[in-house]
Amino acid sequence: MRVLLVEDEAELGTSLARVLERRGLQVQHRMAGAEALQALEHERFDVAVLDIGLPGMDGLQLLQRLRDRGHTLPVLLLTARGGVGDRVAGLNAGADDYLAKPFDPDELEARLRALARRAGVADEPRCGELRLDRATGAFYWRSAALELTPRESALLAALMERPGRAVTRARLTGLAFGADPPSQPDAVEVVVHRLRKKLVETGVQITTLRGLGYLVQEVRAP
Template sequence: MSFRILVVEDEMELADFVVRGLREEGFHVEHAADGDEAWGRLQSSEWDLILLDWWLPNTDGLALLKRFRQANGTTPVLFLTARDTVGDRVRGLDGGADDYLCKPFAFDELLARVRALLRRHDRAPALTIGFADVTVDLASQKAQRAGQPLELKTKELALLIFFLRHPRQVLSRTRIYDHVWEESFDGLSNTLEVHVMELRRKLEALGPRIINTVRGRGYVLEDAGTKEGS
């Protein structure tokens, strides 16, 4: 989909709140509940941002962060913690954090800080992806066609981003559903078709069709001149 975010938090209710909220904003989010699990995920996958709690089972967040930086990890880290003294903030930032947000926090502020860190991260993937006259700014999650804003719902935006990442590739319904909805496609639901229809409607209000149906195979994002399907 878009940016990959790892949430390291042992309070399950808070973790669920953060993970769900960020996924609804179109981010790919995974969760680790303790320091050891988080270290394994940091070693096995690339991340664009890490949201890190200070108090964690096994290995605490500050120790984990220092270990990650000593291993040349450069992914930006946002501390989420109830430790709110000036001294704690200094320790966290000196330990390698890029930003610090105290609990409890408003989700809108968390989201703003996430976007700011992603914009600043010089190792992050290109902040804008596009095809033909359609572009999406991945940090702000804003889409345009021919310079005009596209008012897309969360899943419509995630769907468009997935198409933009795979131009001129025939994408099966199963593959699209697995990536955009992050669950298995049961073959009976018409959810995907409804979202494609609505996304097409909004795109085609500003230009020709670029998401085409390939009968019996799925969908493809392509120029009008190379259209395979309908």
């Protein structure tokens, strides 16, 4: 899912982009309305997050220009103003959702995914160039399908739903082994070990967080 984030506070925008990217979204951060319009002329996005308090062309004006140009892109307005009048103004201007600062990144992610689903965007879990096809349950790296066992697939699917965030060992055990609990205490570690070998060439790795569980993340070249 490709997200256009328009936020003039550089530190906040960079932080939000990193949080969303760790969760499998592709984010482009722009700091002004004119930059956002230019990006939309050359690239495709699935959803946009607009800060109302932009300098020059504010978020409501930017939204109006998008709608005047025929853009049907789902838009979530982000603002420090949480009054009813502000929300009504944003929705009347053509916004699809509204979130007041401060907010929880989990809620922002959930709202963006909901907007994308309503717009018919395929919400496929991704980490780097690795993706899960929900329709078939198959994992692909670029265009190549990975050969995984059912237990490996179940474990990787759980990790891919939360890229960059830990999933507990107990949850992974339940998903991988279901109603047939393993007799060996290190059974999950065995599945993780096999997965790591199959992911070596993908640029994605599974990291062990002692006391917390495991997470999957993209390994970027230095």
